[in-house]
Amino acid sequence: MAENEVFFSEAEDPGMLKAFQQAQETFKYFWRELSWEARRIIPALDLACVKVAFSETVADQPEPIVEHMWINDIGFDGETVSGVLVNNPNRLTNVQNGDFVTVPLQQISDWLLASQGKTCGGFTIQHLRAGMEEEERQEHDDAWGLDFGDYQDISVVNGQKEHPENLIEHPMSINMRDSFIQFLQEYPQEATNRDDAGYTLLHKEAIAGNKNAVEVLLQFKADKDSKTNDGKSALDFARQLDWAHIIPLLEK
Template identity: 40%
Template sequence: MLDSLASSTYNAIEQLHTVTDQGNIHQMTDQTLYAVEGESEIFQEAVASAKATFKFFWRELSWERRRVVPGLDLAAVKVSFGVNTSDPLSPSVEHMWVTDVDFDGENLSGVLMSEPHWVKSLAAGDQVSVPFVDLNDWIYVLGGRAFGGFTVDALRSTMAPVERDEHDAAWGIDFAEAGVIELVPPARGQEPLMFTRGLDTPSDRHALAKLERIEHPMSLNVQDMIEQGLEDDPELISDYDQSGRLLLHREVLAGNHDFVYALLRRGADPQATDSYGRTSFSLAQLAGWPRVITVLETGEPAPQFADQSVGFPAWPIGVGLVVIALSALYFIYFRSWLNGYSPINSYFLGSVGFATCVWVVGQGLVLCTGPWYFRLRERTPMWGNARALDLICTVGGFTIATWAYDLLTRYFLGFH
């Protein structure tokens, strides 16, 4: 699935992201930064946000590799490659997408997805490796839904609605509203966490703090299997991989607190260094995982974000609401109408009660059908303290239900 989806998006990716403007290379301390002349502030902002949130991409990939059946449709990073040419019209860098991503805390590596225009030493399908500072963006796709994609969103925000629809159709991916980014899928039955591209609002900061302090859902679900695996094969704790990293180093970098705690309890050495001479603590600081830093400092598990749940499904609650509301409609209203009398003496109270039951049915159906409503809701503007879609559905639903009550009363009883 990954290969087929990746190949289907090569042309769109090449068209949208491989051509850069003429630029200069600036040396700042020990890092090479590519500043592209004419590049708008929104693209610079997008790149900064992508780098700041890359850890969530990497955590998702750490669990994707443990899935028996792959869950992601696509996972890729966009990086800058220096252009070495005497052509004065060529850009200084070329931005290209890379898949099959690996990350060791210093460098990104993977497979180049498309043919370069300017970097003649590379071709699609080549193995490449670049320092993390050259990262421009990341994206993964789960169930057809895009997560990340900051520079993609910056580009979409400059388009007219028709052009944006054509862009999205070329990718074949469901993006959020322009200017809005999702970093991780929502837990079942919960609203998705939405971010602005600049990550600069109080809501953004609160949501980021939350994401940094909760476990990946797979970690919560497979912890017993992890514990059993470490008990059955203790050498997993002390063996270095081909890249010179311990399992502890890899889990620290991915932010998997519960896995790290399980390793520490079984004797993993937090002072052991990787091939770059870094300890687990320095890797945790580099990645920016507060709970992992705490457990390495204290040896005790760090509390999760207060409102994290293990993802209890909302559909049973939704089914319950639908059953209760439909039962009330039948026993209070329809049975009365069928027997030839008004269910409630007051027309006003009767219509309000009927509309309330219909509204509860609607709420139950939303909970039964997953997060689609919440995603659509986030694409509508705020009207006061509420989302436009919530107000439209509530007011529209009560209006239609009141009209239906009047119509049904006239039909069954011949009066209102």
């Protein structure tokens, strides 16, 4: 089975396929927000989950069974997404609610963030909302307890309409620059330390798309050529995720 075959809905709905693609292309914004949420003293997110296409090959069926289900407690290493399954499968027998799973980024089909009741992402949800009558759409939103807004205008970052510059750099990345400098002055070894998988802070900040942190780390002599145990540099991740504002810093 080709890697992307699991993303086809049973009806091969072009609109749903487009939603899957949009979710994968914009997942980097989900992860950027989650990376900052981990540093907040007071949490800002009410909900952060990812929908994954799970499949199972059954001997007497020509096509694999596919179910798209949500996971939370999300982790991301630049290539694979991990989390805990929070749905009960309808037909699949190879996964169950509560399982910890790890999948390639290309296997996700949606992501959803919610803060103060307002959402970002939710591409498959918005596609379904687009086909609803107004009353049905309101009932759907009430069941979620969230404000999904206009299904034709999906935000991927908080405050996107009022502050489109947030697409380039997270406001916390700008506001925390001086604090990050002070942190590295006190703990300079953090600029070069590697975790068990070989990731440095430079890798992690490049994956999260934080230009200010990348600039500061390079000023503190972080090794931009350092590679993970799988042979990936910070530049490799910036290119894979298409963080256009960070790539030039790492190419110098």
